[in-house]
Amino acid sequence: MERNLENEVAVVTGGGGVLCSVMARELAARGAKVVVMSRKQENADAAADAIREVSDDVLAIAADVLDRDSLLDANEKTREAFGPCTLLVNGAGGNHPDGNTAMEFLQQEDLTNGTRTFFDLGCEGFSFVFDTNMIGVVQATQVFARDMAATGHGSVINVSSMSAFSPLTKVAAYSAAKAAVNNFTQWLAVHLSGTGVRVNAIAPGFFLTRQNKDLLTNPDGSYTARGGKVISQTPMGRYGKPEELLGTLVWLADQTQSGFVTGVVVPVDGGFNAYSGV
Numbered sequence: 001m002e003r004n005l006e007n008e009v010a011v012v013t014g015g016g017g018v019l020c021s022v023m024a025r026e027l028a029a030r031g032a033k034v035v036v037m038s039r040k041q042e043n044a045d046a047a048a049d050a051i052r053e054v055s056d057d058v059l060a061i062a063a064d065v066l067d068r069d070s071l072l073d074a075n076e077k078t079r080e081a082f083g084p085c086t087l088l089v090n091g092a093g094g095n096h097p098d099g100n101t102a103m104e105f106l107q108q109e110d111l112t113n114g115t116r117t118f119f120d121l122g123c124e125g126f127s128f129v130f131d132t133n134m135i136g137v138v139q140a141t142q143v144f145a146r147d148m149a150a151t152g153h154g155s156v157i158n159v160s161s162m163s164a165f166s167p168l169t170k171v172a173a174y175s176a177a178k179a180a181v182n183n184f185t186q187w188l189a190v191h192l193s194g195t196g197v198r199v200n201a202i203a204p205g206f207f208l209t210r211q212n213k214d215l216l217t218n219p220d221g222s223y224t225a226r227g228g229k230v231i232s233q234t235p236m237g238r239y240g241k242p243e244e245l246l247g248t249l250v251w252l253a254d255q256t257q258s259g260f261v262t263g264v265v266v267p268v269d270g271g272f273n274a275y276s277g278v
């Protein structure tokens with residue numbers, strides 16, 4: 001494997017999760033020094049242990065993307081271990097039922113029969129999901145990309161979603177947040193364009209992970225009605241495999257391959273975003 005990222009110090013938020021632990025491992029295999037950041041130390045440790053099969057230049061740090069002090073502390077630890085961050089993957093994110101409606105389409109009787117409708121969503125739950133996916137990206141970027149702007153070397157890769165382009169039914173807060181991530185990716189790319197820092201995003205289609213497994217599959221492995229609907233809207237007719245995100249990740253991370261690419265959101269989705277359903 002080409003070690004084309006040997007000059008990079010990569011911080012991967014959400015690095016203890018399913019998709020981003022695979023991403024972090026790939027960056028390490030390509031020669032980057034990698035900081036795996038997760039809310040829980042044990043998840044960061046587990047991902048770092050897997051990376052040690054390919055590299056010793058890995059550090060596991062617990063930090064919350066909504067807690068600026070924990071991010072500042074993580075940035076200091078990164079600098080001490082490897083030097084300033086040059087590649088930030090904003091992978092921390094996820095959904096929660098408090099930001100979802102119970103039904104895809106509102107029926108008038110839902111207003112009186114106890115169904116959780118849009119009108120019942122509390123701002124606290126909505127904000128939690130929105131902030132986790134959007135404000136977490138803003139805040140981690142403020143902390144880790146400042147050195148990039150100062151040195152003129154760096155790249156930020158946000159993790160968006162299909163729900164950013166067309167919102168998914170039920171999924172109100174998460175969809176709004178990911179749409180905001182796309183918009184912010186473009187905004188920041190323009191804002192930092194004179195500094196040498198590139199800002200892009202990957203928008204995964206549907207990958208079976210902890211976050212969505214119960215929504216999309218039954219305990220026996222068959223698809224739920226929603227899972228079947230996703231597959232019927234995915235022209236390739238299957239879920240993605242985490243490894244299928246890696247080509248796009250490495251391309252966006254490598255200054256020599258994508259040095260003139262900034263402000264783009266790349267769908268990796270088996271054709272979901274291109275398909276009208278007809």
Ligand SMILES: NC(=O)c1ccc[n+]([C@@H]2O[C@H](COP(=O)([O-])OP(=O)(O)OC[C@H]3O[C@@H](n4cnc5c(N)ncnc54)[C@H](O)[C@@H]3O)[C@@H](O)[C@H]2O)c1
Pocket residue numbers: 013014015016017018019020037038039040043063064065066090091092093094095132136159160161162203204205206207208209210211212
């Ligand atoms: N799985 C999919 O099909 C899919 C599709 C599109 C986008 N995504 C996005 O990909 C990213 C990774 O998701 P995944 O499917 O691997 O899920 P995951 O739950 O396995 O990973 C998400 C990680 O983010 C961490 N996290 C959540 N809130 C955090 C916070 N406040 N501070 C720090 N860390 C926090 C979690 O602890 C977890 O380790 C997310 O941004 C998700 O929205 C996933």
